[in-house]
Amino acid sequence: MSLSIALTKGRLEKKTVAMLEECGYGIENLKDKGRALVFEDTKKDIRYFLVKSNDCLTYVEHGVADLGVVGKDTILEGGKEYYEMLDLEIGKCKFIVASLPDIDLLNKVGHIKIGTKYPNVAKAYFNAKGMDVEIIKIDGSVELSPILGLCDGIVDIMETGTTLKENGLVVLDDVCPISARVIVNKASFKLKRQEVMDVLKDLERMVKQNAAAHQ
Template identity: 55%
Template sequence: MKYITIALAKGRLAKQTLALLEQSGITCEEMKDKDTRKLIFVNEELKLKFFLSKTSDVPTYVEYGAADIGVVGSDTILEEGRKVLEVLDLELGKCRMCVAGPASARECLEKNEIIRVASKYPNIAKNYFYNQKHQTVEIIKLNGSVELAPIVGLSEVIVDIVETGSTLKENGLEVLEEICPLSARVIVNEASMKLQRERITQIVKDLQSSKKTEA
């Protein structure tokens, strides 16, 4: 039997996903060793392989078939734009992708003015402003704290993930428009779904059952 490979985004999401898998009887003891230097973890009995990857790389591994299944936030799926099948919303890490800025910037958005938008997510920002709002904007890609951009005059607004909104509030910013809700999703390689449909579908069903139990 061929191995099924699962790519998990490093950090809290990987731990949460592994906990859900454990509830359905899918375990990987090797991954619990905090001192391990291994990159690939194997459950020989179930013929499963796991690896941890940088969040933004998970859709790439899945698209090219290096992983059959991946678990990653929908913000990454939208930003990377990879050709993958999105099969399940795990409803973990719920938050929102929003346009935020000082209250004074609301008018610029309402009047569809040409403005500068700073974001770690240039593709999501571009799609929202160009294809949904039909507003001409200049998008500035940032990697650090995007909240700084409107404060120092780099941009009028930002596009970023908002959980509680407390960071925005502390810096005199607010949510001006909501782009979409976000959460962790299960993605599958298209060819793998055809070749290993039964096994992959079962893993997805197991995750869905564990998700309901967790809720």
Template identity: 45%
Template sequence: MNKQLTIAMPKGRIFTEAVELLRNAGFELPPEFDDSRKLIIDVDEEDFRFILAKPMDVATYVEHGVADLGIAGKDVLLEEERDVYELLDLKISSCYLAVAGLPGTKINDVAPKIATKYPNIAAAYFREQGEQVEIIKLNGSIELAPMIGLADRIVDIVSTGRTLKENGLVEYETIAGVTSRLIVNPVSYRIKDERISELIKRLNEVIY
């Protein structure tokens, strides 16, 4: 039986930290990981195949079983609710989800508008607060929305707080902390359990 492990890696922000973590855990990842446009990288010595995906898509590859494992931000997992198991908090790429807006403004009483890249998280959050809102889905530069009158509030990631500050916005509420997680396809978890347990063990030794 083929016991190669396919791991979906998020391109972008998380990638460098994830590669560093795997190397710290003793996995020999070649220089291609530092500078390449390849989307599939095989590491034969470790019997790993890495696929490089958009962060929002990682859990999709894992749910469909074309990747056994993946590394995904908790924000993506909350938003997408894919049928995958979360195995480990890797404690990398730490940030949080928050509600923000222009300072000193009250949220509109009637169907306030919330701009976000995370429509499901935002809808669930305001539902729990008992507030009826209109969600406006954007794909980036979310902070623009309250500045130009598209929305009353935004739901977005905050890391250093610099983007909010430089655009004159303030944070109103924190929704959830976010770090990257190791996720697994439920079937892979059963049939490749030995290799996956070994990976978890080695990662656990270098997570802090």
């Protein structure tokens, strides 16, 4: 029974493809892809397609993809109509709260404004602290919003922290770690259980191998 796997384009795509190659999958077409977005595995009965992160959730939820590889950041912000099955431990970064150094944001009394691309994550964080927060959704460079006075601070993803430093912002708190996860369509997990589990076991073996190599 054939499987369809949705891969998030970009940074995660390259790392996921490398893992699949190490597992012995036939991903030659994915490595030399040109402008194509749909690829057949040359060794197994698997079809891959490349999508944006939010669309990965949508394709898996609607059963167009049996499995998907997507960042935990997208999962936290999106819906939940799928099973989150495996942490691939690639694409590691974290959600942080940051602001200008002269704003004691986390001890500020009263109403605060937070700029973010991730309103659900930001809202959950500040609500858990019992703070009165207004979330302002920003799609572009979030770092600009405190500098220009739109917001008191931001919730964003940080990998190295270079962009924050260059814009004079300081990290006030870590919200949660992020990495790539494998999600599975609920119906596929019942109807194609063996095929799905075979892929998960192969990837889990690579996660363990990579972890052992870095010890």
